Amino acid sequence: MGGGGFNRTCLKCRNSIEVDQDGRVVAHDRPVSRFPCHASGQLAALVSVEWGPGPRRSQRIAGGGKGPRRDRRKRTEYLKPPEWLPNYQGERLPTIGLPAKGWFSVWFPAHTMWEHERKLSGWVGSDRSLRWDGHEKCWTVSSAHFPRVSRELLRRYPSVLIGREYNPRERCNSSCQNAQGFLCTCSCRAKYHGRGKWRSGWRTLGEFSGLRAGRPWHWMAVSVAD
Ligand SMILES: [Zn+2]
Numbered sequence: 001m002g003g004g005g006f007n008r009t010c011l012k013c014r015n016s017i018e019v020d021q022d023g024r025v026v027a028h029d030r031p032v033s034r035f036p037c038h039a040s041g042q043l044a045a046l047v048s049v050e051w052g053p054g055p056r057r058s059q060r061i062a063g064g065g066k067g068p069r070r071d072r073r074k075r076t077e078y079l080k081p082p083e084w085l086p087n088y089q090g091e092r093l094p095t096i097g098l099p100a101k102g103w104f105s106v107w108f109p110a111h112t113m114w115e116h117e118r119k120l121s122g123w124v125g126s127d128r129s130l131r132w133d134g135h136e137k138c139w140t141v142s143s144a145h146f147p148r149v150s151r152e153l154l155r156r157y158p159s160v161l162i163g164r165e166y167n168p169r170e171r172c173n174s175s176c177q178n179a180q181g182f183l184c185t186c187s188c189r190a191k192y193h194g195r196g197k198w199r200s201g202w203r204t205l206g207e208f209s210g211l212r213a214g215r216p217w218h219w220m221a222v223s224v225a226d
């Protein structure tokens with residue numbers, strides 16, 4: 001096993017990981033998913049592995065050969081999970097947060113701010129539906145694109161965290177239950193909204209509620225249903 005005593009963080013899943021003598025990331029699971037992390041078994045030099053403080057220079061990747069591939073330890077500044085983003089079972093999942101009003105927030109792991117922008121604008125097809133929120137420290141997207149963005153995230157990640165602001169005092173009635181679309185602030189936490197059509201094809205892995213900036217939010221970790 002690699003040098004030991006080093007802190008290495010897998011930038012795919014943010015777990016702390018080990019690198020073997022061949023310089024490969026030791027297989028590790030993501031708690032929430034049925035799959036091992038994508039970085040498992042890959043060359044640590046190729047997947048981005050964050051090296052913690054320690055004698056890094058002496059710990060060159062072995063077995064990498066002397067080819068043209070240099071020690072690419074570029075300091076890529078991935079966009080940090082914004083403060084409002086809750087942990088799910090100790091993990092930071094790709095996350096969408098739907099506020100009661102306005103654009104929704106998005107964050108996903110191991111992408112720079114610029115990569116977030118590029119991916120999101122590719123998915124929604126326009127830069128106009130995209131805005132950096134300097135206060136929330138994340139990209140926001142106009143609400144009409146929620147189905148697309150959630151679909152794209154679920155295509156790439158085994159699980160996604162979907163949050164929405166809700167009003168505990170708003171009665172769930174037929175206008176919620178017969179609604180179209182996905183926008184909802186009802187006390188049912190959108191469970192009965194449009195008879196739940198907005199989340200058809202998803203499997204709920206877990207749910208919780210909490211306050212975000214003093215307001216009630218409901219969160220659900222979802223994956224694509226088998
Ligand atoms: Zn409702």
Ligand SMILES: [Zn+2]
Nearest residue numbers: 176184186193
């Ligand atoms: Zn509703």
